[in-house]
Amino acid sequence: MKAPPYIQNQLWMAMAAILLVVMTAIVATVSFMYVTFDDSIAPQVLEKAGTAGRSLSGLLGQAASHDIPIEKLVGVEALFAEIAKKHPEISHIALLREGNAVAMTGNSSGVPAALTARMPVSGYESAKAEIAVGIDPRYVRKLFEEMALDLLVVAVVTLFVSLELLYFLAGGLVADVAALKARVAAMSRGGFFPMPQASALGQAWSRALDARAADMAQQYHDTLAALRARLKGRHANEAGEPRHERYHALRVRLAALRNAQTWFSFVEPRGGRRAEASGNAALVLGAMRAPFFLLLLADDLSRSFMPMFAAGLKVGPFAISPNMVASLPIFAFMLVVALSQPVLGGWSERNGRRRSFLAGALLACCAHFLSAQVSSLPELLVWRAIGGAAWAIAFVAAQGYILDHTDAKTRTSGLAAFVGIIMVSLVCGPSIGGILADGIGHRATLVVGGAMTAIALVLAWRRLPPDAAREPASAAVTATAPGLRVALANRRFMLLLVLAAVPAKVILIAYCFYLIPLYIVEAGSTSAMAGRMIMLYSVMMVLLVPVMANWVMGLRARHAREPEALFVAAGLALSGLAGIAMALPFGLLSPLIVVLLLGIGQSLSISPQAAMVAEVCREEIRSIGQSAVYGVYRMVERFGNAIGPVIAAALLELAGFRTAFIAIGGAVLLCAAVFALVFLRPFPRIEAAVVPQGSD
Amino acid sequence: MAGHRPAPGKPDGKGDELIRNMPAINRKLFWLAFWVIGFAVFMTGLLLYFKYQSVFTGLQRDRVLMVAGEIDDIAEKSLSLGQDFWEISTLQEVIERRRNADRIFLGIEVAGSDGKIAYATDLARIGSALPPEWLAVFARSSRFSSLSPSPSEAVVASTIRNSFAQGAGYAVIRYSRQPEQEAMLVFTRRLLLICVTVFAVFTMLLYVTLAWLWARTDRELVRAADALFGEVDTLSQPHSHALAADVAEIRKQIAAAQKQLAIASPEAMEAQA
Numbered sequence: 001m002k003a004p005p006y007i008q009n010q011l012w013m014a015m016a017a018i019l020l021v022v023m024t025a026i027v028a029t030v031s032f033m034y035v036t037f038d039d040s041i042a043p044q045v046l047e048k049a050g051t052a053g054r055s056l057s058g059l060l061g062q063a064a065s066h067d068i069p070i071e072k073l074v075g076v077e078a079l080f081a082e083i084a085k086k087h088p089e090i091s092h093i094a095l096l097r098e099g100n101a102v103a104m105t106g107n108s109s110g111v112p113a114a115l116t117a118r119m120p121v122s123g124y125e126s127a128k129a130e131i132a133v134g135i136d137p138r139y140v141r142k143l144f145e146e147m148a149l150d151l152l153v154v155a156v157v158t159l160f161v162s163l164e165l166l167y168f169l170a171g172g173l174v175a176d177v178a179a180l181k182a183r184v185a186a187m188s189r190g191g192f193f194p195m196p197q198a199s200a201l202g203q204a205w206s207r208a209l210d211a212r213a214a215d216m217a218q219q220y221h222d223t224l225a226a227l228r229a230r231l232k233g234r235h236a237n238e239a240g241e242p243r244h245e246r247y248h249a250l251r252v253r254l255a256a257l258r259n260a261q262t263w264f265s266f267v268e269p270r271g272g273r274r275a276e277a278s279g280n281a282a283l284v285l286g287a288m289r290a291p292f293f294l295l296l297l298a299d300d301l302s303r304s305f306m307p308m309f310a311a312g313l314k315v316g317p318f319a320i321s322p323n324m325v326a327s328l329p330i331f332a333f334m335l336v337v338a339l340s341q342p343v344l345g346g347w348s349e350r351n352g353r354r355r356s357f358l359a360g361a362l363l364a365c366c367a368h369f370l371s372a373q374v375s376s377l378p379e380l381l382v383w384r385a386i387g388g389a390a391w392a393i394a395f396v397a398a399q400g401y402i403l404d405h406t407d408a409k410t411r412t413s414g415l416a417a418f419v420g421i422i423m424v425s426l427v428c429g430p431s432i433g434g435i436l437a438d439g440i441g442h443r444a445t446l447v448v449g450g451a452m453t454a455i456a457l458v459l460a461w462r463r464l465p466p467d468a469a470r471e472p473a474s475a476a477v478t479a480t481a482p483g484l485r486v487a488l489a490n491r492r493f494m495l496l497l498v499l500a501a502v503p504a505k506v507i508l509i510a511y512c513f514y515l516i517p518l519y520i521v522e523a524g525s526t527s528a529m530a531g532r533m534i535m536l537y538s539v540m541m542v543l544l545v546p547v548m549a550n551w552v553m554g555l556r557a558r559h560a561r562e563p564e565a566l567f568v569a570a571g572l573a574l575s576g577l578a579g580i581a582m583a584l585p586f587g588l589l590s591p592l593i594v595v596l597l598l599g600i601g602q603s604l605s606i607s608p609q610a611a612m613v614a615e616v617c618r619e620e621i622r623s624i625g626q627s628a629v630y631g632v633y634r635m636v637e638r639f640g641n642a643i644g645p646v647i648a649a650a651l652l653e654l655a656g657f658r659t660a661f662i663a664i665g666g667a668v669l670l671c672a673a674v675f676a677l678v679f680l681r682p683f684p685r686i687e688a689a690v691v692p693q694g695s696d
Numbered sequence: 697m698a699g700h701r702p703a704p705g706k707p708d709g710k711g712d713e714l715i716r717n718m719p720a721i722n723r724k725l726f727w728l729a730f731w732v733i734g735f736a737v738f739m740t741g742l743l744l745y746f747k748y749q750s751v752f753t754g755l756q757r758d759r760v761l762m763v764a765g766e767i768d769d770i771a772e773k774s775l776s777l778g779q780d781f782w783e784i785s786t787l788q789e790v791i792e793r794r795r796n797a798d799r800i801f802l803g804i805e806v807a808g809s810d811g812k813i814a815y816a817t818d819l820a821r822i823g824s825a826l827p828p829e830w831l832a833v834f835a836r837s838s839r840f841s842s843l844s845p846s847p848s849e850a851v852v853a854s855t856i857r858n859s860f861a862q863g864a865g866y867a868v869i870r871y872s873r874q875p876e877q878e879a880m881l882v883f884t885r886r887l888l889l890i891c892v893t894v895f896a897v898f899t900m901l902l903y904v905t906l907a908w909l910w911a912r913t914d915r916e917l918v919r920a921a922d923a924l925f926g927e928v929d930t931l932s933q934p935h936s937h938a939l940a941a942d943v944a945e946i947r948k949q950i951a952a953a954q955k956q957l958a959i960a961s962p963e964a965m966e967a968q969a
Contacts, residue, residue, distance in 0.1 A: 006939040010913045017905045022736045025898035029740045032890045037748060040883055044755045051759045054797065055766055087758065143751060154739040162732040169728045180917075188945040190953060200721055202914060208921035209946070216950060219957050226961040256959035264953045432739070439746030 007180050007202070015163070022158050026151055030144065038140045042115065045089050049117040049133035052083060052090065057121045057131050060095070064123025070097055080105035091136035095121070098128045108134055150435060153532055156539070157428045164424060168290040175286065176201035183209050190264035192216035220266035227253060284405040285417050287463040291357070292398045293421050294456035295364055298449035299391055300429020301436065302371075304531035306330065307518050307645075309442040314376045325377055327514055327649035329384040331642055334509065336388030337395075338638035341631065342484075344396040352467045353401045354460075360394030361457040363387075368450035372443045404467065426538040434531020484632050486624050492616045492678075497636045499675040500568050500609055503668045504602065505640030507575050510648035510664055511598055512537055516591050519657050523588055533595050540599030541606075549607040562615065564608035565679040571605025572672035574598075579665015582658050594661065612679075722907060729902035733895055741891040748883050752876055753850075756800065760852045760869050761840050763794050763801075767867040768854035771806060775858045781808060781865060787815045802849060802870040806856070809863045826868065834866050848873055 056079070063073055073095075080093040084105050092106030096118075108116075111134040121129040136142075167174055176198035183195050183206065192213040198206035230250065260266075302309070307326035315325055348356040367387035374380045402414040436445040488494060517530035548567070555563040578597035582590050610633075614621065617629045651660035767790060774784040791804040795817040806815040811826040833843045834853045842852045850873050858864045916936055923943045 006916070006936045006942065007913075009936075009938065010909065014906060014909055017909060018732055018902065021898055021902040021905060022732060025733055025736055025894055026740045028898070029737055029890060029894045030744070032894070033744050033887060036883065036886045036890075037744075040748070040879060041751060041755070044752060044879075048755050048759045048762075051762050051798070055762050058766065089755075143747065150743050151740065154736065154743060158732065158736040158739065161735055162728075165728060165731050165735075169724055169731065173724070184942050184946070187949060188942060190949045192950075192953065200724075201910075202917035204914075204921040205917035205924075208924045212924060212946070212950060216953055219954065223957045223961040226963055230961075253960045256956050257961075260953060260956035260960060263956070264949070435739075435743060435746070439742065439749075 005181050005184060007177050007184075011174075011177050015159075018162050019155075019159050022162070023155055026155055026158075030151060034140070034144060037144070041140055041143075042135070045135045045139060046115065046117055048087070049090060049135055050119065052087065052093075053117050053119045053131045053133045056080075056083065056093070056133075057119055060124070060129075060131070061122035064121070070095070070121075070124050070127050070129050071102055073103070076103040077105055088142075089136055089139040090133060092132075092134045094132045094134075096130040096132055099130075102129075106134070108132075111135065111137060149532060150528060153431045153435070153528075153535065156535075157432055160424045160428050164290065164293050164421075167286065172200050172286075175199075176206075180206060180209075183213075186265075187213060192220070192264060192266050216264075217266045220260065220264075223257065223260075227257060284401055284465060285414060287465055288357075288398055288401050288460075289417070289421060291361065291456040291460035291464070292394065293425055294452045294459070295361055295391070295394050296422060296425035297429045298364065298368055298452040298456070299387065300425050301433030301445055301449045301452075302442075303513055303534055304430040304434035304517055305437040305442050305445070305527040307514055308521055308527065309446075310377060310380055311518075312442075313374065313380060316376050316378050318377075320377075321649075321653045323518075323652045324646075324649045326518060327645035328377065329380055330509065330513055330645040332381045332385040333388035333391070334638060334642035334644075336385045337392045338635055338642055340389055340392040341635040341638060344392055345400075345631070348393070348396045348400050353397045353404060354464045354467055356393055356397035357401070357460055357464060358457065360390045360392075360397060361453060361460050363390035364394065365450060365453040365457055368446055368453050372446035372450060401464075423538060423542045427535055427542060430531040430534035430538075431528075432531070434526070434528035437527040437531075484635075486620050486628075488632065490617055490620055493613070493620070493633075495675075495678055496609070496612060496616055497633070499671045499678070500572060500605065500612075501633065501637045502640035502643075503671040504572060504575065504605060504609070505637050506644040506647060507579065507664055507668045508598065508602060509641045509644030511579070511594060511661070514645040514648045515652065515657065515660060516594065518652075519591055519661075520588065522657065525588060529588070533591055536592075537595050537599050537602075540596070541603055544600065544603035545606055548603050552608050552611070564612045564615070565676075567608040568605045568612065569672050569676040569680065571601045571603070571608075572668055572675060574601030574604065576665045576667075576669030576672055577601075579661040579663075579668070582661035582665070721910060725906045725910060726899075726903050729899045729906060733899045733902055737891050737895045737898070741887055744887060745884065748887075749880060752879055756871070756876060757842050757850070757852055759798070760801070760850075760871050761842075761854065763798070763804075764840070764852050764854040764867045764869050767791060767794065767804065767806065767869075768856050771856045771865070771867060772858075775856070775864060781856075781858075782814050784815075791815055791817055798871075800871045800875055802872055804870075805868045806865060807868060808865045814865070826866070830868075844873065847877075850876075 059079070060073065060076070076095055080095075080103065084090045084093055090106065091111050092104060092108040094101045094104040094108065096102065115135040115137055117133045117135075118130050121131055175196075179196045179198050180202050186193075186195060187209060194210075194213070194217075197203075197210055230253070306329050310329045311322045311326040313325070320328075351359070363386055367383045367390055371380060371383040371387065374383060399415075399418060402418050406414040433445055433449075436448060440448075512534055516533050517527070520530045520533065521527065552563055552567055575598050578594045578601060581593040581597060584590055584593070586593070610630075613630060613633050614626070620629050648660055648664060651663050655663070767787070770790055771781075771784060771787060774787070775781060779785075787806060791806065795801050795804050801817075803821070804817045805813045805821060805826070807813045807826050811828070811831045813821050813824055813826065816822050827845070830843065830845070830851065830853070834841050834855065838855065840852065840854055842850065844850045849870055851868060851870050853866045853868045855863050856865045856867060916939060919935070920939050920943050923940070924946065
């Protein structure tokens, strides 16, 4: 296996150094604050122990009024145990007589006297009776241990954010790494043509490579000129050489030139357009990355608490159950995203990508700030719907920017970076949003989201370049009415949508963004925990989707049959089984199992499902084009996003959490079985198609 | 051999090149370190602040709830003995005694389910009603509830139930948030001090680490640039095997290309040499 290029290694080393220093900084902050925490909390805990002691003393004092001797009191230990169970910071409670324990719960060993509250038992003063309530000295350490998950989340999020910061602050460096890698790779294969130069990192190396390439190109052109001159003068015989020898020598020289032209490249194969395109793509991605990331992050912040926030609002004149109320903001958002899909592609092209993106950012800014001050559900639904429109506009504009500024060679890497931004936002947003919501509240977290969109707007306004002339092949993935008619007439395509695409989205949104956040809070945990669960799903997607996609490609290469349908069926089945896992009595571990299985299931099916569209709709792609077919696919899929939370809310209302999880899981499992029956038959093999990207 | 002649665009001196690039690059690396460490320390500080606030307020609330629970127990026992809610003789004395037991208590009231106050440590409040927004919060909880109507005051309530488990009223304790604010102030000052110190130290540490990595990489790439022209001795070869392999491969390709071009036109190659 070839070792990664030196320059790539250095980038990884820099990332490892950043992670190490970030982790050490977090540990240092926590360690220093541990002492302060301990010093400050201990007196409060002791005060609480004193209150508990006084309360118990008063209760036992009632027995004294009935002249019951202290050693004859019954049920004292059970009472102590009940109190200790309610208050985890209490290590032991003891009823003492002349310093000896008459009744006791817990363990007093290792508890210093300073952490024990003692008070006399009223009515038993003559017996020198006391109540002693001890505080667990490890209480603060336990609190910090509970925070370990949050701190790990902060470290992971910081790493992802630092990557985005690296692109934002030092995008030139990252572009230099790519330029140097490409230049070395080209020259190692005999490519001696002009390519983009590094502007900061390794300028000496870049110039040396450029100089050698230019030198070789010059030698080639000189050789070409000399040979041309020789060809022109092949009839003149100045040296008195015999004709056949002259012609033989010329043939040898021409053969050498042909060899040089075959094995080496001295001119840019696409007349310099590739270098220009890759330069443009890097520039546009660099400019678009930060504002687009901030827009997505602002929206993802609210994912972990939006159902709870909505459930606490007044519904106005409508008689809607709290569970349905909780689902409606997600429904409104996703529905607008799905419905706007067919119109936004053309609208964005007509208005220009820059103007569209700015419009999306402005709308998102208003929607977030105004969502934070709503007092009723209808208001929230209006602003969430506008937020959905803003998200869709920015999404289409950002995607269009990439498609317009890339060519066939650079489009895949451009779209990969685009999907990468979406995934990073989904990793960071819910987890940070959950932590913020627990600390500063739902409304204040929405304001933070609004501030992020405002920064995104300013960055986009200052940094986004003007629109580029579009290449005909760069059409964005949008659904059109004729496309919809033609594509939906294909029965297999319909079955793929109904049995796989829609159920996959229904179960994802219903579980991850609706049922799990509500279930976790219902089980007594926090929005931060809900955020961590969504983050876990996103991290799994980031890690597993490329692995699964490579697995499918490997199987395609090795075997005659296409494994896509099998992967889709297996992914759907696993997603369905995820819901059935809620039948297990594991408390908060059950949603964790759900998320893990759902993550594996979705990562198994996402890429193969998109690839199947190209196979199932081969004729339609030929007649109406790939973009139109994939536009229909994405639009229908997004309807699954919209109806997911509504279905979950209805089931939750009717039968409770467990049944809602199991019912949705069972239905998806059934879809997987029917899908397997219909699609697990060999298809005629086709070449792998380039699948236009789209992501939710 | 072409490698021995001066090349266009070749750097004249390694040091000059490095120094010329330093300030701009250093600035970028510094801001990168500044924001990355700033974000990590800010988020950690925020977490610690939230945790301290929730633990501190939780401890105070639990402390007050214990007393509310006691009052609630006494009221419920009296109700179970058939006493009328409005005529529990011991309750006024109990709440006055408990009012003095803790310095953070501002007042204790026992109100009926309609919010009308029946017993209060502040006698002037007897007969008046609890704010409706408090009642709405109390009604949502089966036993204990809490709220903060103002930055200086917090309230906990325990629902009093009669023998039929129906809500008969609420034992309400108002307590001061001043100790919490004072503790938060002290904690925040200390947190700020530590965060700023950690931020400053680790920003510099990350900056120095990145600058060192940068300089090392750049030096190595300058070595590779020199090695590409074959002008210098083996000491200037890149230390990295991967980079040395790249240089060797590129030189091999150049030599092979030159060989073919020399066959095609030896005159042109000679003229260039």
